[in-house]
Amino acid sequence: MIKTLRQRRIRDRIMEILLVLSTILVILPLLIIIYYVVVNGFSALSWEFFTEELGSPSRAIQGRPTGLIHTILGTIVVDSIAVLLAVPVGLGAGVMLSEYPDHKLNPLLRVMNDTLNGMPAVLKGLVAFVLIVKPMGTFSGFAGGVALAFVMLPIIARTTESALMSIPWTIREAGLAIGLPRWRVILSTVMPSAKVGLVTGGLIAFARAAGEAAPLLFTSFGNNYLPNQWSGMIFGPVDTLPQRLYSLAISPYSEWHAMGWAAAILLLGFVILTFAVARFATRSKF
Amino acid sequence: MTQKETFTAPLSLENTFQGKKRVKSDKIRMETRNLTVHYGETVGIRDISMKIYNQQVTALIGPSGCGKTTFLRTLNRMHDLTRIARVSGDVLLDGEEIYGPDVNPVLIRRRVGMVFQKPTTFPTMSIFDNVVAGLKLVGIRNKSLLNEVCERSLRQAALFDEVKDRLKDPGVSLSGGQQQRLSIARALAVDPEVLLMDEPTSSLDPQATSKIEELIHALKESVTIIVITHNLQQAARVSDQTAFFYVGNLVEIGETREIFTNPKQERTEEYITGRFG
Numbered sequence: 001m002i003k004t005l006r007q008r009r010i011r012d013r014i015m016e017i018l019l020v021l022s023t024i025l026v027i028l029p030l031l032i033i034i035y036y037v038v039v040n041g042f043s044a045l046s047w048e049f050f051t052e053e054l055g056s057p058s059r060a061i062q063g064r065p066t067g068l069i070h071t072i073l074g075t076i077v078v079d080s081i082a083v084l085l086a087v088p089v090g091l092g093a094g095v096m097l098s099e100y101p102d103h104k105l106n107p108l109l110r111v112m113n114d115t116l117n118g119m120p121a122v123l124k125g126l127v128a129f130v131l132i133v134k135p136m137g138t139f140s141g142f143a144g145g146v147a148l149a150f151v152m153l154p155i156i157a158r159t160t161e162s163a164l165m166s167i168p169w170t171i172r173e174a175g176l177a178i179g180l181p182r183w184r185v186i187l188s189t190v191m192p193s194a195k196v197g198l199v200t201g202g203l204i205a206f207a208r209a210a211g212e213a214a215p216l217l218f219t220s221f222g223n224n225y226l227p228n229q230w231s232g233m234i235f236g237p238v239d240t241l242p243q244r245l246y247s248l249a250i251s252p253y254s255e256w257h258a259m260g261w262a263a264a265i266l267l268l269g270f271v272i273l274t275f276a277v278a279r280f281a282t283r284s285k286f
Numbered sequence: 287m288t289q290k291e292t293f294t295a296p297l298s299l300e301n302t303f304q305g306k307k308r309v310k311s312d313k314i315r316m317e318t319r320n321l322t323v324h325y326g327e328t329v330g331i332r333d334i335s336m337k338i339y340n341q342q343v344t345a346l347i348g349p350s351g352c353g354k355t356t357f358l359r360t361l362n363r364m365h366d367l368t369r370i371a372r373v374s375g376d377v378l379l380d381g382e383e384i385y386g387p388d389v390n391p392v393l394i395r396r397r398v399g400m401v402f403q404k405p406t407t408f409p410t411m412s413i414f415d416n417v418v419a420g421l422k423l424v425g426i427r428n429k430s431l432l433n434e435v436c437e438r439s440l441r442q443a444a445l446f447d448e449v450k451d452r453l454k455d456p457g458v459s460l461s462g463g464q465q466q467r468l469s470i471a472r473a474l475a476v477d478p479e480v481l482l483m484d485e486p487t488s489s490l491d492p493q494a495t496s497k498i499e500e501l502i503h504a505l506k507e508s509v510t511i512i513v514i515t516h517n518l519q520q521a522a523r524v525s526d527q528t529a530f531f532y533v534g535n536l537v538e539i540g541e542t543r544e545i546f547t548n549p550k551q552e553r554t555e556e557y558i559t560g561r562f563g
Contacts, residue, residue, distance in 0.1 A: 102368075102370075170402050170404065170406050171406055171408065171409075172367075173364060173367070173400070173402065173406070174402060174406030174408070174469065174472075175408075175419075176364065176392075176395055177364070177395055177400035177401075177402075177473065178395070178396070178399060178419060178420035178472060178475070178476050179392055179393065179397075179399075179420055179424075180392070180419075180420065180423055184423055188419075189408045189410075189411075189419075192410040193409045193410055195410070
């Protein structure tokens with residue numbers, strides 16, 4: 001049957017409506033989440049919230065100053081450790097996957113990376129517990145960072161690979177053809193060309209890890225108080241936003257529930273801020 | 287001046303050869319002996335023996351898939367990247383085997399540069415940085431030296447006047463033809479002895495093409511050039527020596543004038559007269 005122009009136009013219109021609909025369905029959940037989090041948590045945001053430590057539940061119940069400064073700082077420390085560990089290793093693995101496809105270790109790396117990516121986050125916490133917490137004899141921010149690094153690592157490796165693969169192969173050959181060693185070609189021509197993709201991949205990995213509570217339960221453990229020194233955050237139990245959000249939410253105190261919503265605002269703001277900063281830092285020079 | 291007219295005027299083959307020197311520099315720059323490349327089980331090129339003379343342009347012609355590019359890429363060890371490609375036989379550069387056990391391919395590629403079918407501008411670099419990439423990225427920081435090399439290379443590539451006021455602009459802001467000359471300038475900046483060109487004008491308009499042909503002509507005093515082309519008129523215009531490839535074999539090689547006016551092999555004649563390919 002030959003379709004008339006009118007029929008084709010109607011089909012075109014239907015497709016367009018479907019696409020717009022699915023776009024809305026993608027955006028809507030995020031907007032609902034942001035709305036609920038902000039409405040419920042806003043009242044708990046105060047000056048003290050950013051300057052005081054949490055302490056015991058009685059503080060909140062009796063209206064004494066209480067806040068999440070120890071959680072905010074702890075999150076920064078633990079996430080930074082994770083980034084410092086996962087970014088170089090993940091980039092290296094991604095470069096291996098993309099630039100040395102013929103290497104003997106490559107198939108093994110690919111299988112292992114995908115397995116690690118599919119592994120439940122709670123198990124990664126358990127691995128960090130066995131590797132770091134047991135030998136050190138204490139829960140620590142460092143152990144939490146290692147656990148989160150396991151979450152980030154496979155994502156960074158995979159996104160790095162696809163970002164580098166999107167750069168035409170001739171760019172590499174052109175670099176080699178002017179007598180540059182292979183590592184220099186990768187570092188100075190291929191990777192800068194893929195900068196936006198690399199950063200986006202890092203951000204996806206970071207956002208994923210920053211929201212994980214499960215791997216931290218028995219690694220960084222959590223803490224109601226600010227350690228006396230900075231080193232206490234690295235070598236002792238430390239609080240983080242996703243985990244604190246969880247403990248506040250399951251606590252029996254309505255005052256803490258409100259603080260939990262406020263912690264969610266912080267976590268969202270933290271991730272959005274990171275995205276904004278990274279976007280600004282990688283904006284095209286040209 | 288008559289030279290220049292020959293390049294731009296619509297050509298018949300007879301015109302092309304007028305005024306072309308018949309002298310042959312007898313210094314051999316590169317030589318291949320029984321060069322064979324396998325891709326896994328299939329043969330890319332078979333048993334190629336060829337001499338490339340100093341200060342000459344050698345053109346490689348033949349239908350698509352006949353092994354011209356495979357051959358060209360053996361000359362600067364570009365096949366090292368593809369594990370499945372196996373190279374056997376000898377390739378000599380100034381009498382030295384470039385596939386020898388102690389030879390560093392990076393150093394070979396400094397002496398044997400390459401220009402590709404499409405421009406290969408490094409997307410994140412300025413025009414200046416693109417030209418001097420081969421120096422800057424190995425640690426040469428001397429500003430005046432870099433400036434000097436940049437200007438010399440851009441002049442050699444006939445691009446300097448067009449870009450001299452905007453060397454800091456991104457390389458990718460140039461037109462396709464300019465970017466191709468930029469790629470040539472970058473290849474020349476490291477001062478190679480040999481320049482391999484793989485269909486350097488196939489993506490360019492006639493004007494840019496004639497610029498590059500003039501360039502090849504001017505460059506051959508200082509650089510030995512090997513160029514692949516599907517444009518037979520171009521091969522006739524720019525080269526001193528022409529090699530005809532067919533299904534992985536070197537069918538015939540000789541002085542360009544001989545190949546085009548008096549080919550010895552029937553295949554060659556059929557190809558250049560347009561009966562196949």
